[in-house]
Amino acid sequence: MRQSLARELNDLLERSRDRQLRLAVTGLSRSGKTAFLTSLVHQLRHAGLEARLDLLPAAREGRLLGAKRVAQQDLGVPRFPYDQALAALDATPPRWPEPTRGISELRLSIRYRPAGRPLFRGDTATLTLDLFDYPGEWLLDLPLLGHDYLSWSLAQPLSSATDLNHERRALFADWLDGVESLDPAADADEEQLAEIAALYAQGLRNAREAGFSNLQPGRFLLPGDLEGAPVLQFFPLPELSESERTALETLPEESVYRTLVRRFVHYQQHIVKPFYRNHFRRFDRQIVLVDVLSALNAGPERFEDLSQALATLMQSFAYGKRSLLSRLFSPRIDRLAIAATKADHVTPEQHANLVALLEALLADPLQDLRFADIPVKAMSLASIRATETREVEHQGKRTPALRGTTLDGEEVLVFPGEVPARLPDTAFWARQGFDFRDFRPAPRDNGGLPHIRLDAALDWLLGDKLQ
Numbered sequence: 163m164r165q166s167l168a169r170e171l172n173d174l175l176e177r178s179r180d181r182q183l184r185l186a187v188t189g190l191s192r193s194g195k196t197a198f199l200t201s202l203v204h205q206l207r208h209a210g211l212e213a214r215l216d217l218l219p220a221a222r223e224g225r226l227l228g229a230k231r232v233a234q235q236d237l238g239v240p241r242f243p244y245d246q247a248l249a250a251l252d253a254t255p256p257r258w259p260e261p262t263r264g265i266s267e268l269r270l271s272i273r274y275r276p277a278g279r280p281l282f283r284g285d286t287a288t289l290t291l292d293l294f295d296y297p298g299e300w301l302l303d304l305p306l307l308g309h310d311y312l313s314w315s316l317a318q319p320l321s322s323a324t325d326l327n328h329e330r331r332a333l334f335a336d337w338l339d340g341v342e343s344l345d346p347a348a349d350a351d352e353e354q355l356a357e358i359a360a361l362y363a364q365g366l367r368n369a370r371e372a373g374f375s376n377l378q379p380g381r382f383l384l385p386g387d388l389e390g391a392p393v394l395q396f397f398p399l400p401e402l403s404e405s406e407r408t409a410l411e412t413l414p415e416e417s418v419y420r421t422l423v424r425r426f427v428h429y430q431q432h433i434v435k436p437f438y439r440n441h442f443r444r445f446d447r448q449i450v451l452v453d454v455l456s457a458l459n460a461g462p463e464r465f466e467d468l469s470q471a472l473a474t475l476m477q478s479f480a481y482g483k484r485s486l487l488s489r490l491f492s493p494r495i496d497r498l499a500i501a502a503t504k505a506d507h508v509t510p511e512q513h514a515n516l517v518a519l520l521e522a523l524l525a526d527p528l529q530d531l532r533f534a535d536i537p538v539k540a541m542s543l544a545s546i547r548a549t550e551t552r553e554v555e556h557q558g559k560r561t562p563a564l565r566g567t568t569l570d571g572e573e574v575l576v577f578p579g580e581v582p583a584r585l586p587d588t589a590f591w592a593r594q595g596f597d598f599r600d601f602r603p604a605p606r607d608n609g610g611l612p613h614i615r616l617d618a619a620l621d622w623l624l625g626d627k628l629q
């Protein structure tokens with residue numbers, strides 16, 4: 163007890179001296195969070211040794227002396243499985259680390275020599291860096307706090323058939339069949355609700371497998387220890403309308419409708435709010451990872467869906483003083499990075515377009531962030547570079563291409579295609595010819611972990627704290 167008090171006091175002191183930073187990493191599933199955090203920890207631990215961090219001034223100037231892992235503050239949060247991740251990368255053949263599925267944390271103590279201090283004085287400083295990784299899907303639940311059950315139900319993309327949700331509805335066909343026969347006024351049958359809820363969760367999983375991103379509620383896909391709990395057994399009721407509100411609200415407590423309302427409210431109060439209150443509110447800085455390239459590869463409906471999911475996700479950051487988030491939790495994120503990951507899937511001359519496309523995809527949220535005066539930077543990076551760039555002769559011209567090893571171990575040389583600098587139009591989708599495939603990570607060379615611009619991301623996120 164006394165020890166933890168001492169640690170908290172110490173933390174408080176470090177914070178007041180600006181020597182502690184809580185940095186959070188998020189993104190939708192498979193956006194590359196686990197790879198990013200593994201690489202980030204590796205690069206900082208190997209700064210001044212094998213790590214190449216030329217875009218981080220403290221490292222370039224030889225002032226970054228190293229980083230070591232120390233015991234984290236919050237013992238209730240799982241530790242980020244760094245050793246397992248590294249073991250996967252070092253396996254023969256190398257494997258990608260297993261993705262994390264909930265929130266995890268890792269604390270690094272970084273030693274550096276403040277800028278402008280001469281070498282011989284041997285004066286060093288320490289920055290305590292708390293790293294958090296959590297699913298971006300959880301942020302898709304923020305808007306749910308601004309709804310009641312009926313308005314949430316009405317806002318769901320499946321609530322009525324339109325031209326645009328054809329594919330989505332097909333993936334939820336079993337659920338749609340099940341929910342059709344459900345009368346909101348009937349007495350709730352626990353088992354029937356559990357079954358229909360399971361079909362809804364299955365629909366969400368189908369949709370995710372099929373490449374959709376805008377999937378709510380977020381915990382249904384990543385339930386963690388809530389698997390099977392009744393709080394996750396609700397779903398929207400299609401075909402309702404606002405004009406029925408009064409009639410619905412006067413239904414008896416035991417009715418299907420009122421039961422779903424109670425579960426929805428419980429989910430808001432006991433699942434969504436605690437995440438914002440206990441974790442999100444305490445982050446200082448944040449990086450949001452986006453797998454733009456896979457969405458581009460998956461076609462127009464998925465791409466549009468990613469765009470909507472990101473607009474929702476970004477509501478957690480673009481908060482003005484009167485936003486729902488500010489009113490509820492007073493968050494304090496003071497700097498944000500948005501990164502298109504897996505840039506090693508395209509040749510280097512495409513990277514500028516990749517950033518431009520990311521900015522186009524996030525145009526509205528970026529505008530809101532700038533308006534709210536929150537510094538934000540868009541970038542492209544590869545946390546763990548799995549390919550090498552080569553030049554090949556193609557129709558008498560020298561063209562850049564990528565060499566890598568596929569997940570099945572086949573060595574390939576590919577020109578993956580061009581990234582549009584603007585949101586793709588119909589003409590683009592008609593002639594789109596991408597060749598994006600998953601590559602296996604390369605065996606580690608001399609202990610280093612190759613990356614693209616991870617150092618630039620580090621500079622934006624913590625460079626000022628290493629001055």
Ligand code: GDP
Nearest residue numbers: 191192193194195196197258261544545546548
């Ligand atoms: P998470 O679900 O957000 O934690 O995503 P992961 O970090 O597990 O990444 C998902 C997959 O994306 C990995 O298994 C890799 O196949 C791929 N990936 C992630 N980062 C990179 C990268 O920097 N380069 C390449 N080529 N692939 C990556």
